[in-house]
Amino acid sequence: MALESCIAFLLADELDAEEYALFGPKAPVITRRIRDDDDNDDDGGEGDRDDGDKNYFSATVPSLSVLDFQKYFQLTQTQVEELVRLLSPCEWATSKLEGWTVTHAVLASLWTLSTLEPHVSVAARFHTNEAIICHQLNEFCSLVMTNFVDKIRWPKWKEAEVSVSGFSSSIGLPGTLCVVGSCVIPIERPTDVTDPEAYQDSENAYSVNLMTFCDHKGCFTFVTAEHPGSWHNSKVFLETEVGRSLQDDPLNLLHGKHIIGDATFPLSEHLLTPFPDYGTLGEKKLRYNLKVGSALKIVHGSLYSLRSRFQRLRCLQMNTITQTSLAVKTCCTLYNMYLETNNVDVECLEEHSIVQEPFHELPNGHSGSLGGISKRQDIAASLGRKPKKDSPKTYGRQWYDV
Structure with missing residues (x-):
């Protein structure tokens, strides 16, 4: 599925330093292992602490169940796809970044809003920088309120x-x-x-x-x-x-x-x-x-x-x-x-x-x-009084007649 592929790719590569310049001073690129803080499944093995597990999140998210996906992003996978579809025609500043799509922007913004994780940690989790996460969140909120006002x-x-x-x-x-x-x-x-x-x-x-x-x-x-x-x-x-x-x-x-x-x-x-x-x-x-x-x-x-x-x-x-x-x-x-x-x-x-x-x-x-x-x-x-048949109690404009 396109969404799953995008999630897997989301954390696969870090953005180039030149692309960070679009959002002001370049934040430090965090290369530490990115793990899922909400995952309680820890067998204590050395493999869990190995640097080769940096893409743990990208390897785990695509395999999330329907319930777990909504737990992390609040919306169903279908609703996220609808968000992406309706927001894709909009002008996104982050669209200028190579390999960063509207799907990336939507998922990262939903994650940011759903957790208390510091922006710098969210940036690390998504292999980007803090400035992009903050700028993108404001952009996401503006576009959602414009396109989903109903x-x-x-x-x-x-x-x-x-x-x-x-x-x-x-x-x-x-x-x-x-x-x-x-x-x-x-x-x-x-x-x-x-x-x-x-x-x-x-x-x-x-x-x-x-x-x-x-x-x-x-x-x-x-x-x-x-x-x-x-x-x-x-x-x-x-x-x-x-x-x-x-x-x-x-x-x-x-x-x-x-x-x-x-x-x-x-x-x-x-x-x-x-x-x-x-x-x-x-x-x-x-x-x-x-x-x-x-x-x-x-x-x-x-x-x-x-x-x-x-x-x-x-x-x-x-x-x-x-x-x-x-x-x-x-x-x-x-x-x-x-x-x-x-x-x-x-x-x-x-x-x-x-x-x-x-x-x-x-x-x-x-x-x-x-x-x-x-x-x-x-x-x-x-209250507690039995209503009379065919004779609803009225007050002014029949606010009782429901």
Whole structure:
């Protein structure tokens, strides 16, 4: 197979020093043995430490099983081939390097995003230099976001109906279109913003807030990763396209449905949050909160799975918000592609949401809009109630009729 042949060739030869000049100062060519750090099969023989085993990775990868291939590169072999096919017509700077093809670029970039291996080690593993790995990763992310923009899309029409039906049947919350959550992505001090210290937290670490919206399957429907990690979720939300659309034209965005979020978001008839629990909630409100918690596990599970599969997000070695946002969105795009062939059991995944004060306890916070308060109470009151035949409960534009 062409892909297997390319993988085998990928590590067979080092690039000439003259070709490194395309990417600035030449990095040292690392000729040490390249081994698979994730391989636990070590018989302790001297042959494993012999210099003749430098091509261990190139000899092993082509023989990977279907499951192992996806473990290392996150996507199936067919999906990787599709990536290569669609990205081949694009202009790649690395295409000027003799023997370095689009397949090499895609595989090396997927490996870089999937591991926390230092760039210099990735370069050694792929028999190239660190400058090429870094430059190529930025190029890969840019091309993926340009050519696969439809992989992250807001649910409309049939997709919206499927998501609402999915939340209703699996969680028991009618009228829910999406669920929103967030996590912090560590970054280096940004150099492309006017106030880089705004991205610094109380521990002097820099980060961005990754805010995502998910459908009932945990598929990302909207992603933003450009605002400071120190910002409160409610502030980030208002700065997103979704937040602005809910203020300007909520009907066009939601068609009478709503989003589910945690207590850090402002309650409205378009974004429902849990009831504040001070130990006096009744049975129906507690049941409602449990269902909201189940919905939130979907987005928290997706964020956990995203960072587990694309571990580079735990230590992005990028110093601009533009590059950071591009890399994060690329990982989310690839994750959605991963979900096309895999199911993630979000119930078994640990939550990684940002620990923040509830919105209603902020100095500028409030308990919610009248429409949101009324809608939340109506849903809580309806839980456990048997629906009447041919008479769905309505609220405004029949957000109950799913």
